[in-house]
Amino acid sequence: MDFGDPDLYVTTFTEDGVLDIGTGEIRGRKAIHDVIAKMPNSRTTEGGLRPGSGRHNISNIVLKVDGNKATGRAYWFHYSNNNPERKSVFDGYGHYEDELVKVNGQWLFSKRRIYNEGRAEWAYKGTGNPAW
Numbered sequence: 001m002d003f004g005d006p007d008l009y010v011t012t013f014t015e016d017g018v019l020d021i022g023t024g025e026i027r028g029r030k031a032i033h034d035v036i037a038k039m040p041n042s043r044t045t046e047g048g049l050r051p052g053s054g055r056h057n058i059s060n061i062v063l064k065v066d067g068n069k070a071t072g073r074a075y076w077f078h079y080s081n082n083n084p085e086r087k088s089v090f091d092g093y094g095h096y097e098d099e100l101v102k103v104n105g106q107w108l109f110s111k112r113r114i115y116n117e118g119r120a121e122w123a124y125k126g127t128g129n130p131a132w
Contacts, residue, residue, distance in 0.1 A: 002055050006036035014103060018111040022122030052082030054091075062131055063100075070107065072098035073131045076114075092118045095130055 001009050010029040013019065019026045019035070026032050061074040077093040099111040115130070116122040124130055 001036060001039075002053070004039075006033045009033075009036050013109045013112070014101060017109050019109075020111070020113045022114065022116055022119060047084070049084070049086060052080065052086065054078060054080030054082060058096075060131065064132075068102040070098075070100040070102075072096065072100060074098075092116060094118070094122070095124065097130060 010033045013029055013032060016028055017032065019032045021035075026035050056076050056078050059075050059077075061072065063070050063072045074096045075093070076096060078091055079088055080091050081088050083089065094114060094116040097113040097115070098109055100107050101110045102108075114122075115124045117124070
């Protein structure tokens with residue numbers, strides 16, 4: 001996602017996979033591709049500046065594997081420099097809640113729910129620890 005490559009991004013999902021980025025469930029690779037392709041691309045240049053960029057950093061990854069299925073939890077945080085000074089800034093954090101399946105020897109997301117604590121409507125609203 002950080003490199004604006006929706007074609008590659010969707011290959012991490014099953015054909016009927018579900019992505020929920022806080023606006024509801026997006027079902028199937030084509031629908032996921034179309035949503036990701038419409039997201040702003042910070043790699044654009046403006047006013048003679050070098051392209052801005054952003055990186056998601058993933059930490060505290062926990063997986064529970066049961067045969068050919070798994071559930072996962074991980075924290076994410078994001079840095080970018082998409083501003084007029086191209087200054088690096090911390091600009092978001094949250095966590096993932098994932099369901100994965102093994103398809104032809106490859107682990108793929110069957111469902112990924114992304115929580116973003118910077119947006120009230122996308123923030124985690126549970127009462128317990130989402131990491132189990």
